Amino acid sequence: MLVENENQNPKRKLYSCGDWEDNGLGKDEDEDTYEFTEIKSSLFENDDYILDFSVGINHTLILTSNSKLIGFGYNYYGQLGTGDTDDQSIPIQIELPKLRFNEDISNYHFSCGFNKSFIYYSPPSFSNLEEDLIKLFKRKEFCDISFKTENGEIIEAHKLILKYRLNQNQNQNEIEKLQEIISNKSNQESNQIFEMIYSNNSILNPKLYSEIKEIINSNEKIEETIKRIYLNEKEKDFIIERKEKQYKFPKLILIMRSELYRGMFLSVTEDTSNKVTDYSELSNKSFQIFEYWIYSNQIKDEIKITQEIIDEIQIGIDYFQLNQTNPNLFDLLIRKFNNQN
Incomplete structure (x- = not known):
């Protein structure tokens, strides 16, 4: 049972009652308790809250949301995961399996059985563009801005993405504010902060998200962020030509969305041209569909889909190496084609 005080700074409290055998109540007293009695521990912090818990036999x-695994009780078989078999009468902090920076503490789930315990990790669920942005964040080859954590470690990020994910207030330097926040965080916390900025997913770590929500476009969907980049010609630094028509893209967006360009930019040399011209099989309309979809996962409502466009897009999907994307562009086209007819 978890309750809060009614004061302005509530202290999280845990209560238990019942059979005390084998320290199962989390208190020093070796007697049964017939009504809920507070379990006292400094491990339960003011700003902390319980994400998940499980009760075994004893x-x-x-x-907790502060990434603490707390346990107590019978431990003869090592079921507390403390590395020994000592029973624990009061709550102690237990070392969690080492978190990779892209893992979210709220996606750990517990189940305590008869003298055994299980931890299950389920990856966070992102929409497709969010997932692509997280993948991009991990590609250090394309990072162009650095942040220093409290331990002096360096976290690298993508300036273009931050430019559009942070608030665009001419009177404030949100990059500097972000650096100030990162300078007081561990490497793991810093990586989580960037992952939340890239994915706009506050569930990853609500406490950390509360610290950055004032400097990011927290109410804006990722699709809207990417479409704002789409509308800004100054950000487009790579030219794709077909016949006499030119299309400009930011390299970061192509890296994020297409395996073809990801591989191409990884092997770029000084002699590599800034143009790709082999798109003769795609009409202008088909290429415009590609262009808008790469930024938004959407097809513009006003575009009339024909069988010819569908055939061309199928060729283009293979060329761009977009087969693994979801929603699949080809499926969206078929659905729109059927609705229009």
């Missing part, structure tokens, strides 16, 4: 595990 042991308990609790996961």
Whole structure:
């Protein structure tokens, strides 16, 4: 049972009652408790809250939003995961399996059984552009801005993405504010902050998200962010030509969305041209569909889909190496074609 005080700065409290055998109540007293009594521990912080918990026969595990795994009770078989078999009468902090920076503490789930415990990690769910942005964040080859954590470690990011994900207030330097926040965070926390900026997913770590929500476009969908880049010609630094028509894209967006360009930019040399011209099989309309979809996962409502466009797009999907994207552009075209007819 979890309750809060009614004061302005509530202290999280945990209560238990019942059979005390084998320290299962999380208190020093070796007697049964017939009504809910507070379990006192400094491990339960003011700003912390319980994400998940599980009660076994005589042991308990609790996961908090501050990335703490707390446990107590019978431990003869090592079911608390402390690395020993000592029973714990009061709550202690237990080391979690090492988190990779792209893992989210709220996606850990626990189950305590009869003298055993299980931890299950389920990856966070992103929409497709969010997932692409997270993949891009991990590609250090294309990072062009650095941030220093409290331990002096360097976290690298993409300036173009930050430019559009942070608030665009002419009177404020949000990059400097972000650096100030990162300078007081661990490497793991810093990576989580960037992942939340890239994905706009506050669930990853609500406490950290509360610290950055004032400097990011927290109400804006990722699709809207990418479409704003689409509308800004100054950000487009790569030219794709077909016949006499030119299309400009930011390299970062092509890296994010197409395996073809990801491979191409990874092997760029000084002699590499800034143009790709082999798109003769695509009409202007088909290429415009590609262009808009790469930025938004959408097809413009006003575009009339024909069988010819569908055939061309199928060729283009293979050329761009977009087969793994979801929603699949080809599926969207078929659905729109059927609705229009």
